Amino acid sequence: GWGDNMKATISLIKGDGIGVAVSESAMFLAEKAMAKAGIPAPNIVEIAAGAGYFAETGHDIQPDGEAAAGAADAVFLGAIGLPKVRHKDGTEISPHLRLRDRYQLYAGVRPVKAYPNTPMPLADPRASKIDLVIIRESTEGLFYSAAVHGRSKVIDNAVCDETLRITRATSEKLHDFAFRVATKRKDKGHKGQVTCVDKANVFTSMAFFRQIFDDVGANYPDIGKAYNYVDAAALDLIRSPWSADVMVMENMFGDILSDLAGGLVGGMGMAACGEIGDQIGLFQPAHGSAPDIMGLDKANPLAAILSAGLMLDYLAEKLDLPAYEDAAMILDAAIETGFSLNRLRPMEFGGDMGTKAITLTLSSLMDGKLR
Ligand code: ATP
Numbered sequence: 001g002w003g004d005n006m007k008a009t010i011s012l013i014k015g016d017g018i019g020v021a022v023s024e025s026a027m028f029l030a031e032k033a034m035a036k037a038g039i040p041a042p043n044i045v046e047i048a049a050g051a052g053y054f055a056e057t058g059h060d061i062q063p064d065g066e067a068a069a070g071a072a073d074a075v076f077l078g079a080i081g082l083p084k085v086r087h088k089d090g091t092e093i094s095p096h097l098r099l100r101d102r103y104q105l106y107a108g109v110r111p112v113k114a115y116p117n118t119p120m121p122l123a124d125p126r127a128s129k130i131d132l133v134i135i136r137e138s139t140e141g142l143f144y145s146a147a148v149h150g151r152s153k154v155i156d157n158a159v160c161d162e163t164l165r166i167t168r169a170t171s172e173k174l175h176d177f178a179f180r181v182a183t184k185r186k187d188k189g190h191k192g193q194v195t196c197v198d199k200a201n202v203f204t205s206m207a208f209f210r211q212i213f214d215d216v217g218a219n220y221p222d223i224g225k226a227y228n229y230v231d232a233a234a235l236d237l238i239r240s241p242w243s244a245d246v247m248v249m250e251n252m253f254g255d256i257l258s259d260l261a262g263g264l265v266g267g268m269g270m271a272a273c274g275e276i277g278d279q280i281g282l283f284q285p286a287h288g289s290a291p292d293i294m295g296l297d298k299a300n301p302l303a304a305i306l307s308a309g310l311m312l313d314y315l316a317e318k319l320d321l322p323a324y325e326d327a328a329m330i331l332d333a334a335i336e337t338g339f340s341l342n343r344l345r346p347m348e349f350g351g352d353m354g355t356k357a358i359t360l361t362l363s364s365l366m367d368g369k370l371r
Contacts, residue, residue, distance in 0.1 A: 008315050009043045011072040015050040017289025019078025022304035025359040029331060030308040032366055037327035045072060051085035051093040061095040070103055070280050074311050077284035082291055105275035105282055106170050107177045108136035110258040115339035118266040119349055130265055132244040135178045136254020138275055140165045143251040166205045168212055175216035178248035182223045190245055193224035197233045197249035237261055269300025269348040272307040283311040297354035300346040334365040343370055
């Protein structure tokens with residue numbers, strides 16, 4: 001029937017450590033928001049992967065797990081990795097990096113938003129207005145040279161060259177993605193501006209990146225275009241982060257600035273992340289498995305829950321079903337209200353609430369039971 005056409009399939013990789021608890025919390029609340037938006041419960045296909053799975057089986061993901069992940073409408077991941085479980089060469093267990101590679105998840109999305117009653121490292125009261133999105137290219141840039149690819153060598157123990165690669169194909173898709181995010185945000189009352197963060201004054205690759213930004217931006221006459229060199233962007237993120245809207249940049253710059261920006265609005269437990277390609281999107285909290293607090297009901301599930309909100313927005317566009325956007329707004333509203341009323345007090349911020357209490361409180365807020 002009509003309802004079945006709205007049903008999404010979600011690949012769920014709970015992974016290791018707190019990844020299990022926070023992904024269960026996020027999926028529970030996402031499903032609840034979907035139900036409130038009139039969407040049938042998703043078909044959730046669990047995929048076993050991670051360091052724990054590796055320790056048991058010698059494989060970092062279940063047989064056919066990579067293909068199964070990509071066959072869904074979206075992938076949700078808790079966290080992967082345990083410090084004591086490693087490959088023989090000492091590297092960490094990271095099947096999710098292969099997913100990024102295999103599905104070319106080029107658009108890394110990191111929303112950075114301040115919520116009331118959470119720690120604010122900046123003293124300026126305008127810091128409570130921080131609400132920006134960093135879009136980090138995630139398949140090329142300087143990470144083209146990442147050691148795992150084996151593309152650069154130390155020569156004669158004297159010199160090492162790395163390669164920063166910018167391609168037109170990926171940059172066009174990346175910038176287009178950034179302009180679409182800005183368009184959607186503008187509809188919700190944001191400025192409607194994309195800032196291209198680069199180093200176009202020094203590097204040919206960056207001038208190329210900026211040229212493609214201009215080419216793509218011409219298709220978005222209603223969205224403002226701004227430019228910032230990466231060093232100035234770092235300064236501006238400290239000096240006036242409340243004036244930023246959408247920022248798009250190369251992989252390494254995004255790696256650095258997204259952590260800086262995340263630090264402006266509380267802790268790891270609030271950092272949501274989406275990684276989106278042409279075929280599939282993968283959503284996960286930006287934090288790791290935090291083995292020091294696993295199994296203690298202390299983890300802040302909000303990064304995972306906010307990531308689930310990104311996933312609902314993604315599904316709205318992918319499946320062309322606005323009801324999923326309604327679900328995302330229901331989830332966001334509960335979080336916003338919860339913090340405003342000081343009903344969300346994560347232990348991570350010195351509060352009294354663990355994973356379960358935060359989950360149940362958000363559930364009650366969605367039911368309109370807490371005011
Ligand atoms: P990875 O390398 O996998 O990203 P990491 O070792 O850098 O992981 P995380 O696991 O992200 O680090 O976390 C570092 C510390 O931050 C944790 O040990 C934990 O104390 C704290 N932390 C991280 N995420 C959360 C969370 N969701 N709630 C509460 N505390 C957290």
